[in-house]
Amino acid sequence: MSEHVIDVDGRRYRFDGLGTLLAAATPHRSGDALAGIAAASAEERAVAQMALAELPLATFLEEPLIPYEEDEVTRLILDRHDRAAFAPVASLSVGEFRNWLLSEHADGESLKRLAPGLTPEMVAAVSKLMRVQDLVLVGRKCEVITRFRNTIGLPGRLSTRLQPNHPTDDASGIAASILDGLLYASGDAVIGINPATDNTSTVVTLLKMLDEVISRYEIPTQSCVLTHVTTAIEAIERGAPTDLVFQSIAGTEAANRGFGIDLALLREGREAALSLNRGPLGNNVMYFETGQGSALSANAHHGLDQQTLEARAYAVAREFEPLLVNTVVGFIGPEYLFDGKQIIRAGLEDHFCGKLLGVPMGCDVCYTNHAEADQDDMDMLLTLLGAAGCHYIMGIPGSDDIMLNYQTTSFHDALYLRQVLGLRPAPEFEQWLESSGIYRHGQGIAFGHELPSRFQHVLGSRGSAGLPS
Amino acid sequence: MREREPSSAGEALTVTNPWQRLCEFTDARIGLGRVGGSLPTSAQLAFQLDHARARDAVHMALDTERLMPELDRRFPLALRLHSRAIDRDEYLRRPDLGRRLSEEAEQELAAITPEPCDVSICVVDGLSARAIHEQAIPFLDAALPEIERLGLSLGPVALVEQGRVAIGDPIGQALKARMSIVLIGERPGLSSPDSLGLYFTWAPRSGRRDSERNCISNIRPRGLDYAGAARLLAYLMREAQALGASGVALKDDSEVDSRLGDGRQGNFLIPSA
Numbered sequence: 001m002s003e004h005v006i007d008v009d010g011r012r013y014r015f016d017g018l019g020t021l022l023a024a025a026t027p028h029r030s031g032d033a034l035a036g037i038a039a040a041s042a043e044e045r046a047v048a049q050m051a052l053a054e055l056p057l058a059t060f061l062e063e064p065l066i067p068y069e070e071d072e073v074t075r076l077i078l079d080r081h082d083r084a085a086f087a088p089v090a091s092l093s094v095g096e097f098r099n100w101l102l103s104e105h106a107d108g109e110s111l112k113r114l115a116p117g118l119t120p121e122m123v124a125a126v127s128k129l130m131r132v133q134d135l136v137l138v139g140r141k142c143e144v145i146t147r148f149r150n151t152i153g154l155p156g157r158l159s160t161r162l163q164p165n166h167p168t169d170d171a172s173g174i175a176a177s178i179l180d181g182l183l184y185a186s187g188d189a190v191i192g193i194n195p196a197t198d199n200t201s202t203v204v205t206l207l208k209m210l211d212e213v214i215s216r217y218e219i220p221t222q223s224c225v226l227t228h229v230t231t232a233i234e235a236i237e238r239g240a241p242t243d244l245v246f247q248s249i250a251g252t253e254a255a256n257r258g259f260g261i262d263l264a265l266l267r268e269g270r271e272a273a274l275s276l277n278r279g280p281l282g283n284n285v286m287y288f289e290t291g292q293g294s295a296l297s298a299n300a301h302h303g304l305d306q307q308t309l310e311a312r313a314y315a316v317a318r319e320f321e322p323l324l325v326n327t328v329v330g331f332i333g334p335e336y337l338f339d340g341k342q343i344i345r346a347g348l349e350d351h352f353c354g355k356l357l358g359v360p361m362g363c364d365v366c367y368t369n370h371a372e373a374d375q376d377d378m379d380m381l382l383t384l385l386g387a388a389g390c391h392y393i394m395g396i397p398g399s400d401d402i403m404l405n406y407q408t409t410s411f412h413d414a415l416y417l418r419q420v421l422g423l424r425p426a427p428e429f430e431q432w433l434e435s436s437g438i439y440r441h442g443q444g445i446a447f448g449h450e451l452p453s454r455f456q457h458v459l460g461s462r463g464s465a466g467l468p469s
Numbered sequence: 470m471r472e473r474e475p476s477s478a479g480e481a482l483t484v485t486n487p488w489q490r491l492c493e494f495t496d497a498r499i500g501l502g503r504v505g506g507s508l509p510t511s512a513q514l515a516f517q518l519d520h521a522r523a524r525d526a527v528h529m530a531l532d533t534e535r536l537m538p539e540l541d542r543r544f545p546l547a548l549r550l551h552s553r554a555i556d557r558d559e560y561l562r563r564p565d566l567g568r569r570l571s572e573e574a575e576q577e578l579a580a581i582t583p584e585p586c587d588v589s590i591c592v593v594d595g596l597s598a599r600a601i602h603e604q605a606i607p608f609l610d611a612a613l614p615e616i617e618r619l620g621l622s623l624g625p626v627a628l629v630e631q632g633r634v635a636i637g638d639p640i641g642q643a644l645k646a647r648m649s650i651v652l653i654g655e656r657p658g659l660s661s662p663d664s665l666g667l668y669f670t671w672a673p674r675s676g677r678r679d680s681e682r683n684c685i686s687n688i689r690p691r692g693l694d695y696a697g698a699a700r701l702l703a704y705l706m707r708e709a710q711a712l713g714a715s716g717v718a719l720k721d722d723s724e725v726d727s728r729l730g731d732g733r734q735g736n737f738l739i740p741s742a
Binding site: 171178196403404 | 487488495498505507516517520524526527564657659661664679680683685686691692693701736737740
């Protein structure tokens with residue numbers, strides 16, 4: 001284990017090991033305090049950041065934080081590392097790398113070429129030296145574009161995942177939220193349901209229903225039922241019309257085992273989805289969720305800070321060429337991110353680290369009712385992520401997820417962000433919204449009290465549709 | 470407070486949604502209307518009130534005085550235990566302490582020398598004591614007959630304050646239970662400060678991973694009803710005995726009572742031809 005020593009104003013500071021240094025340099029958050037690895041004082045944190053700034057980036061290739069032999073995520077990171085892509089920054093220290101990223105050397109093209117040469121540890125390290133505005137600026141420079149039934153991540157675009165969850169997976173209840181979302185111009189990233197149970201029959205039924213809605217209304221979007229990858233594979237075997245395979249992932253082999261997965265299983269899930277060949281525009285068939293604190297909560301953190309581990313999860317994600325990846329930043333709870341301030345910074349770190357590694361990042365801008373956070377905090381993170389070029393946010397009726405019991409962004413929130421920053425939906429979906437008379441860029445929602453003709457029948461003949469009178 | 474007549478000018482600014490009556494189908498906040506693209510004032514204020522209520526539910530204390538006699542009536546023995554987290558603030562910051570028993574509780578468990586049993590049940594406050602107050606006893610009244618029908622023996626029940634899901638592991642282990650059921654208050658949602666979660670673990674012992682458990686969520690009258698949740702639990706117990714495991718190894722393949730149909734006929738967006 002290497003010792004890192006730095007002298008500041010005549011005083012010598014020691015950090016015994018790279019993991020210790022990274023943890024001490026991390027802006028304060030409750031999860032690192034819970035793990036007992038946070039800096040002991042504000043001064044120690046600032047000094048650790050100075051020591052980290054002097055560290056050569058290449059150190060992370062020589063000194064794995066979790067041994068190669070012990071952890072398949074470490075093996076993935078090092079085996080996949082592209083030395084040629086790394087060359088432009090190979091001689092830089094972490095501090096110099098921050099300067100490089102903010103300079104004119106770093107633009108969409110150069111960052112795309114660099115991505116395979118970066119490891120999660122490098123991007124986590126440099127993020128610890130960055131302010132919020134740096135995270136926004138560099139995040140915005142990155143371009144990652146993915147395709148399935150539409151195109152996600154183009155500059156100037158903001159997509160939403162329509163999340164029509166219902167506590168008993170009731171078909172009409174789910175349909176009501178889907179209609180609400182579509183008529184508020186939401187759903188281009190995915191229409192994605194978190195089912196109340198992992199029951200395979202329910203999952204198959206929900207997939208059929210989403211497929212039917214998307215094809216009947218000719219919506220250029222994709223569907224997903226966010227169930228365990230093994231259930232998704234079973235559903236595909238039973239003939240369920242599956243667009244995207246979902247899985248929660250983390251940054252260590254042991255944490256992934258806690259989720260009941262490994263890399264081989266993810267590969268199997270991806271192959272199952274690819275075998276259906278359902279994406280007319282592209283083959284990005286995976287949807288991953290991550291979040292700081294997941295490894296610690298599975299007691300699988302190897303003494304490392306949660307933000308570095310989160311970045312390692314993005315190395316797992318990029319191996320499988322996902323359509324969508326989002327951090328569920330405020331979902332895991334106050335023991336990892338205590339309040340609005342910690343959630344806001346973490347959301348921007350996650351977006352930055354993912355994008356720099358070439359991952360198509362969205363964010364579940366969210367909080368639970370036991371965290372010290374409220375709607376004002378979410379508005380700040382939402383607006384900052386819009387400025388940073390975040391691919392997508394969640395969209396849910398009135399910010400209230402009645403199945404998962406937390407608050408995320410609403411359909412109205414996406415309209416706000418599009419209005420304030422001039423952002424547009426994914427192009428294929430935007431065209432559908434316009435031709436359906438739902439939404440027009442620059443104008444907003446394009447209808448008043450009369451439903452657009454495409455949807456008039458749903459309230460029309462209430463006998464046949466089984467509507468309440 | 471004096472009610473003020475809404476002015477017609479203020480009303481006219483809000484665009485209402487004709488699909489608002491679909492609220493019949495869901496508690497989700499659909500059809501809120503809009504001013505421009507934003508939330509109308511009334512919907513904004515309603516949200517703030519619900520958030521305030523959910524915040525209050527997190528900090529409500531478990532009413533052990535009322536619950537202990539109810540449990541005593543239904544179980545051969547009822548234990549009142551406490552986690553290692555002293556109060557709510559420590560509970561929120563230190564989930565590790567919420568998973569472990571207090572020293573006092575450990576001693577109490579060590580003092581009884583239980584016969585091996587099939588099932589141990591823990592009733593735990595979690596993040597909503599209100600969920601336990603309202604759902605725990607009616608759910609038990611639906612579930613205990615199912616357990617009896619399966620011919621399974623019940624060990625002592627434990628009522629646990631400031632506990633997390635995994636606290637069922639050391640308790641089940643000490644009570645020599647083949648399987649453990651933890652009833653716990655889920656994190657309160659805006660519309661559901663009263664939602665009960667159930668976690669089922671085969672062969673409970675300290676160190677079990679979350680992937681080794683099965684969860685039944687949202688047990689409450691407006692969510693998954695007591696009888697439906699009890700049937701699902703019975704299914705899990707039968708399958709776990711056959712398999713000798715719980716968690717991701719035990720797929721929920723039950724054809725649960727469902728209003729879903731086959732997905733091609735079930736709702737107003739896709740009316741049957």
